[in-house]
Amino acid sequence: MQSWSSNLKRVLKEGWPLTCVPIILYSKPILNHIIGFYEAYALVCFLPGILSLIAFGLYKHDKISILPTIMSILCSLGFGSIFTYSVAMQTLIPILPHTLHEVLPFLENTEFKWIFIAISSPLVALLIIFHLIKFGMESSKKVKQEHAQGSARFATEQEIKALHNDSGLPVGCLIKGKLSTDIDVLKKEINTKASQEIVRLNPHHMVLVAPSGAGKGVGVIIPTLLDYDGPVLVTDVKAAENYHVTSRRRREMGREVFAFDPFNKTGNPSDSINILNFLDKNSKEIIDDAAMIAALFVPVPTNVSGNSKHFYDRARATIQSLILYVVCSEALEPHDKTLLTVYKLLCLSGEDFREMLSQIAEDEEIAYGQPARVAASLLSTAPEEISGILNTARNELGIFDSPLMQEVTSSTTIDLNKLILNQADLFLCIPIEKLKAYSRVIRLIVSMVFIIAQKNQTCLKKPLLMVLDEMALLGSIPAVEEALVSGRGYGVKILAVAQNLELVQKFSPDTWETFLASNLLVFIGPTGLKSSEYVSKLLGQSTIEAVSKNKGESQQKGQLRTSLTSENQGESQSFQGRPMLTSDEVRFLGDDTVIAFYKDLRPILLKKIKYYIHELWQRKFGNNPLEKHNLVN
Structure with missing residues (x-):
């Protein structure tokens, strides 16, 4: 970062204050003739400052500090005031001649005065244009250098709001304002700048990667099930957690809730199919x-x-x-x-x-x-x-x-046609320790529902949402894999959940990178090495400014054994590339952080939702058998 003094020198070097001098000299008579004395006086007095503000507005990416900007405007206004006053009042200013006619006697000739103004005005305009072009080229060159090694950044608040869809899936809480590039400051900003405003996105499919205990249920799955007003199929692999927390709300929405529960995790008799x-x-x-x-x-x-x-x-x-x-x-x-x-x-x-x-x-x-x-x-x-x-x-x-x-x-007590008609939901409650042995039945039910939804997608008022928790443990489901790879809906919206990228790769060894790129990809607190490295690569590379200082010393010896020692020091500036966040910085952000990647847009940084403390879901959820925060609803 350049010092304010060097910035001030650069601003003065660009000639903005001096450019304003001839403007004031030659515009006053014309304006006085057209709009009157006082109006011309006021306009010309403030014209230099206005031009300075416009110029700095056009080239604000040049990162010139506020102090030299103010100095330039004050300097310009100073010139403007002095010369305007001199021209208008024809009074003696100590630092100026009594009148302009004493300096430029040929202006006594009125005809020559107007000819001189007519000729000099375009020259003044060319001088201004020259400075604008020069300043713009230098600024553009610097911007290119600043992005030479990469221009990665997070999506801005405005860009995220433009993606928001009221009928989409809840992904995280919006973080207000501009985000720092310093990792320690950024982590604090996630907590201090986060709002209660929920960001909802509406992709065909979503892949959620979060390690055990990171809060994928608290942050995405449960808020989705409390909100989504279409049919849902859920693989409920943790003590029927999703069923316990959301089934009451689903019934309040006028839906029949089926539970395929051979191991009686819901506490109710199981439905059958x-x-x-x-x-x-x-x-x-x-x-x-x-x-x-x-x-x-x-x-x-x-x-x-x-x-x-x-x-x-x-x-x-x-x-x-x-x-x-x-x-x-x-x-x-x-x-x-x-x-x-x-x-x-x-x-x-x-x-x-x-x-x-x-x-x-x-x-x-x-x-x-x-x-x-x-x-x-x-x-x-x-x-x-x-x-x-x-x-x-x-x-x-x-x-x-x-x-x-x-x-x-x-x-069969589970009516799959009711799912298609948006009248029912289905929870497949197989505990995770039994999932390997009984995954065949889960794959079969999921595939059959998928096929029925495809055949009747014109009847679906809203896509059937499949929440496939621990999808890698389910094994390969060709219909689901095809939908994820193509990124198409087929009447079904998939929320696929895995603990890490290794398990995603296990689910689809040949096409996992393709379907990650084809859908909304969301990470919550990635801690695994492969996951954090993958996030770091997806975030991309940014360019940083590096300043190196060097110091040298030379010695010369004369014939009389005298020596002369000289010392010199310098400073060099360069732009270097670095990951926007390294893999260890990704892990450092913690479990409250949501990083989302959606198509060709900038990566999105959000704070994790906690449904049990957010006012939007109060009095809507049931007791969670796995959590201590069972609040009265």
Whole structure:
């Protein structure tokens, strides 16, 4: 930063005060002739100051300090007052001649006076234009240097307000005013300048990354569920926290609230859903729907290939054909058309299983003949290979050995059509310690809801909001992954939540960077190394001004053994690039900080919402089984 004295020298060097002198000399007679004596006197007196203010307004990015600006205006006004008074009153000023005619006697000739004014006025204008161009070029050059290594910054308050959408998702609290570039000051400003004004954004999808305990539920998930007036599907993996806090509010909004809760985390009887009830045996899409269910139950691990992958593929085809057989066969009672029945068929003994395959192979009318073709293929397969296929299929459907899972999948009390009609919500309450084993059922329900929403998106008054907490632990869900990668809605808005970037990458190894770039990306208190480094890179690089001082000494020796020593010192200025925030500075900001990235806009810095103390959500939330701040509502 340059000193005020050097700035003052530069301002005086630009010639603003001197430029004002000829303006005053030659504009007064013209103005006096046109508008009158007193008006001309007043205008000319203040004209230099006005011009100075305009000039500094045009080039305020030059960062000239306020003191030289004031000095320039005062200097200009001083010249203006003295010369204007001299011209107007023709009185003796100690530092000036008695009249201008004594200095310029040729002005006695009136005709020559007007010719002189007419010629000199354009010269004065050119002088002013010259200074403007020169000053502008120097300022532009300096601005380019200041941004040469990067121009990263946070979005301004006005830019954030321009993005705000009243029907959007709550992301954080607006921080008022200009933000400091000093990390210690910035952290204080997040607390001191933060307001209660909620910033809402309305992207197709949102990815929320926050470590355990950072407050992703407190800051985003729960405020969203307390507000959103469309249908929601929520994976509730922490003691049914979201259900306990928001279900009362959702019912007050006139909605029916379903809870798929096999482990009784809500304290109420669980609703149930038999996915096979949603397959239409008269639809040609039933083949694809059955294949989707089989693929979700039998995901192929990324490290599996060759012969091992072959068994997974054949197991999928076998499950698909048995699903079609169970749904379409007239030999089975309606209450037997369940995934448990499919699992029981897979567990038949060798002879009984081959007999069943023979029966299926003979009936080519069922499900467009797909089960018959697969059954015939299995009958011609070596017993050892069939054993490997069946073992793979049985392992993947082994969750139906659980009486709890049998109970919640044997019938349907959850009406998915009500979600589409914006009449109901669905909470999938599987505790996180059970999520790995039962993630297949969650993936299946989420995918089925997604497909139904896609098929009926014209009926959706508002997008179905899917809040997928701990999405990486759910495993790959192709429909969700495709929507996140494309950034499109399909009648569904996704709020995908993960603890860190490593888990995001695990969810979608090949496309994770693409879907992070395609959607609103929000970080709350990132502490992991990869997450903080990623945030630092996304924030970009800024340019800082570096001043280095150097000191030198030289010595000369004469013939008489005398020496002369001279000392010199100098100062050099350069512009260097640095990350707007380094990874350790990102971590230093703490859990109360929200950093959001949205498309090609400047990064957004907000303060984390705390729904339980914000006036907007008072008397709307229920008790949180995981928190101590259960206030009376």
